[in-house]
Amino acid sequence: MSEAFTVEAVEVEVVRPVRARLLRPGQPEDSVVYKSDAEESAHHFAAKAADGTVVGVGSLHFEDRRAGVEPFGTPGMRIRGMAVEDDWRGKGVGAGLLEAMLEVGREAGIQEAWANARSKNLGFYERSGFRAMSSEFELPGIGPHVVMCAMIKAKKGKPADVGDDAPEPEAD
Ligand SMILES: CC(C)(COP(=O)(O)OP(=O)(O)OC[C@H]1O[C@@H](n2cnc3c(N)ncnc32)[C@H](O)[C@@H]1OP(=O)(O)O)[C@@H](O)C(=O)NCCC(=O)NCCS
Numbered sequence: 205m206s207e208a209f210t211v212e213a214v215e216v217e218v219v220r221p222v223r224a225r226l227l228r229p230g231q232p233e234d235s236v237v238y239k240s241d242a243e244e245s246a247h248h249f250a251a252k253a254a255d256g257t258v259v260g261v262g263s264l265h266f267e268d269r270r271a272g273v274e275p276f277g278t279p280g281m282r283i284r285g286m287a288v289e290d291d292w293r294g295k296g297v298g299a300g301l302l303e304a305m306l307e308v309g310r311e312a313g314i315q316e317a318w319a320n321a322r323s324k325n326l327g328f329y330e331r332s333g334f335r336a337m338s339s340e341f342e343l344p345g346i347g348p349h350v351v352m353c354a355m356i357k358a359k360k361g362k363p364a365d366v367g368d369d370a371p372e373p374e375a376d
Contacts, residue, residue, distance in 0.1 A: 214250040219261035226287035240265045260288035262301040269318040272338035272351035277316030313358040323348040
């Protein structure tokens with residue numbers, strides 16, 4: 205049976221506790237403070253259950269992809285920090301978060317969305333139209349990853365403002 209949830213834009217403080225618990229268990233608090241959180245283009249989304257409990261999170265910022273194979277669709281948008289609470293997985297929460305983030309890209313004139321995805325989650329990204337764009341690589345302390353990418357059909361008249369000083373790539 206499907207359970208109701210909504211997806212909304214939130215402040216970074218809402219997503220960090222979920223990132224910490226689900227993506228960086230046992231790691232120091234600052235491991236969930238991504239450099240990209242400070243980007244002007246950073247957006248954060250939370251999926252909330254009917255009672256307002258946060259059950260999933262995801263973040264994005266505008267950054268061109270530099271790793272993996274061509275074509276590099278620019279301007280690009282990177283998706284990070286995707287995490288859904290255990291007992292909410294498999295209910296469309298992750299897909300709902302991804303869709304909200306892709307919509308930001310469409311509105312902004314972004315051409316491709318990409319992520320350093322954990323290898324075990326390739327199927328999840330593929331279901332939302334992403335394709336593997338690299339061979340598998342290891343991110344220290346986290347495990348095997350693959351660069352996943354989806355081309356975005358931008359809405360007309362929505363050029364993105366992506367600066368030249370994109371941040372260094374970090375982990376997922
Ligand atoms: C990966 C994750 C975000 C997926 O969220 P979710 O809410 O369970 O995903 P959804 O229910 O929206 O799944 C959408 C589709 O992807 C499929 N899917 C989900 N996770 C998958 C996986 N790991 N492998 C293959 N397919 C997967 C679902 O079956 C569903 O398919 P359908 O469209 O045929 O029904 C979640 O499992 C999670 O938080 N995992 C732990 C943290 C993590 O690894 N984060 C991602 C870092 S890259």
